[in-house]
Amino acid sequence: MIPELGQFALVLAALVALVQSIVPLVGAARANARWMAFGSSAAIAQCALIVVAFLTLAYAHIVSDFSVQNVVENSFAAMPLLYKITGVWGNHEGSMLLWVMILAFYGMLIGVFGSNLPRGLKARVLAVQGMVGLGFLTFILATSDPFARLADAPPDGQGLNPLLQDPGLAFHPPFLYLGYVGFSVAFSFAVAALIEGRVDPAWARWVRPWTLAAWSALTLGVAMGSWWAYYTLGWGGWWSWDPVENASLMPWLAGTALLHSAIVVEKRDALKSWTILLAILTFSLSLVGTFLVRSGLTTSVHSFALDPERGIFVLGLLAAATGGALTLYAIRAPSLKVGGLFQPISREGALVLNNLLLSTMCATVFIGTLFPTFLSAIGVTVSVGPPYFNSTFLPLSIPMVAALGVGPLLAWKRADLGGALARLKFAALAMAVVVAGVYAINHRGPLLALPAMAGAIWLIVSAITEIAARIRLGQIPLAHSLTRAAALPRSAWGTMLAHAGVGVMIAGMTGTALWTVERIQAMAPGDSVELAGYQVHLDSVGPVKGPNYDAERGIFTVTRNGKVVTTLTPERRTVHPQEQAVTNIGIHTDFLADIYAVIGEPDPGRPGAYVTRLYHHPLVPWIWVGAVIMVLGGILSLSDRRLRVGAPTRRPVHIHGAVSAE
């Protein structure tokens, strides 16, 4: 009975979404206030109904109701409660339900907190949200019913994919979806603006906090995914340019571009049609990201089961959403007024460069992910996999990093590049020191490390320089500078953190890409291996039993100059009931480097010995520390009063040309 309740709620939610996508839109066209106001109520009702459906499915998983097919396929009575809960979204149907629940949640937030939006705009935004929701609810009901029952309930389930039974991965999809789906708000705002035929700084000011929230969540989601890959897959890498990873990177790149171009719309009333286009493309890429792995278009190790019927449906939805929005764009965007003009050397110019580079990176990933067949068909031979991405992505990062340091120091409209560079003398000095330091410590290491680490410190110091310049540190008495610092908007600090976070991340990537030490060998208990100045000693290998797995555990003692640093206990698990082998890695971190140990198969050539892999990964934790710093920057900006209170009323056109909206 209870699963049917969930299905009933889902059908009702689809009906509400249908009405939500029509009534407010008609109301806005006819200036009917009550019809427009209906959008908010519908958005709240739709959200409540989907929450009911989701909780119903969660309940079926928690009590292990094996009459529900979804529970049978993805749960197991003896599984820990945490994974019973996270197993709700560890499969296609459940994750789709989570997807529409988050979509409806954003719609509800607009309905409840969008009281400062003009009524017409709000009604149209909610109607577009309703259309997207309707599309995906129909998709779930037609092809991916999470509540399907089995006539004969089996005594136990088949269990959740062992790789998904991990706390890091458990919370990776919700954050990823908060990001993907969050961009639906920017999409809806863009479509609503095209319907209205008006984009102005106030519009950008409404869009920015939503984009920022989605971007922060997506950054965290992608970082969690790569962290998970690093510590569970056991090959010592953190990014492999797998289609699924690329699928999350593309909306991130487009969303980052959107975040920056919206600033130009807000401050300078320029780049309007480009920003609208980016908003449409960012959400479209999120849709591609969600569905690429389910469509059968690409193959990947961590994709859900494929089904051609679903692929067609999803492509149809994507065609309707993106195709509809782009058609509207083709018709309405030419009539958008061109805004403020600017010189190439200016803050706007720097942001345009940022957008060009980010879009190119995004296109590079898109082509590398989706077009290998296409490219070979036209006779171009591009190697797919890390060699392709490294050779296209890295060259684009160089101008990106260089410009990122200077951009924030440039003035709007027309800037003095020489002056900005002069202010960056400390950053230049820091680069010189770092290059010398890196060379002194590791002069035999790859030369690429020198520019890469210089780029990292350049970003960090230039981000601090920008704040120092704004508070005129060293130019006026310190107390005055501190007063100025306290008065700086939080968004300024947020920018600094986000940009510095990129620097920290680049340092982490460089360290692990160029200085990793790897030792692969057969080791028997009693053997010792030297690893980057440490001695790794295998004490013993023995069987252990977990709640739903059996494992062989190796115990390694790591010493340095005779002193014990840590004990690592990697395992090779066989998880029941699937009998799937999973590696469990031993990691020790001191935040400057990780020591990483994997125990493999018994060595056939030598009885009692096991294949072991030991890594020393310098700076690798900085990748995720950098990501967290970026997210903190996003959250700090989001808490800025100007964004929280929302935009002032739309700028009257005529009153004193000099009055600024800021």
Added chain:
Amino acid sequence: MRRLIFILPILVFVGLVAYFATPLLNQTDPTLIPSPLIDKPVPTFDLPPLPGHQKGLNSADLKGQVQIVNIFASWCIPCRAEAPVLMGLAKTAHVPIRGINQKDKPEDAEAYLRELGDPYTSIGMDADRRVSIDWGAYGAPETFIVDAEGRIRFKQAAPLTQADVRDTILPLLAKLGAK
């Protein structure tokens, strides 16, 4: 002219949808990309072995009996998923499995084989990917079946699964008269 720029996104998008919809609508599995090389003789090539190994791989090795050719690389994550399937296939199929190791460092390839097992009768190092291109391969993993006359009879551009082995590979090997 200015208007054209705004129409461009939708035109590109329509092209993309058409491109991706075709294989889906035809109900063909996009991983079974028909290769123009099917039923053609294998390309002429001669690849060196991994350092320290006796045999590499060349076109002459592929004559005389039915064989499987698998393109792999240590940087390729789907290859890792495929590795246990190939190990199983090596035990059940009784035909040589030849490896083309694509764009890899020898030490990485060695580590990969130590970790995941070595199902290959012999391996050729395709360091610059030239030979893979001659085979019409666009990535890794890809698997080919070559008959006793040295003609390519089958190609799959995706990791082999147990189901592929059971439903496609083993029946085809039997049909081609593998001993």
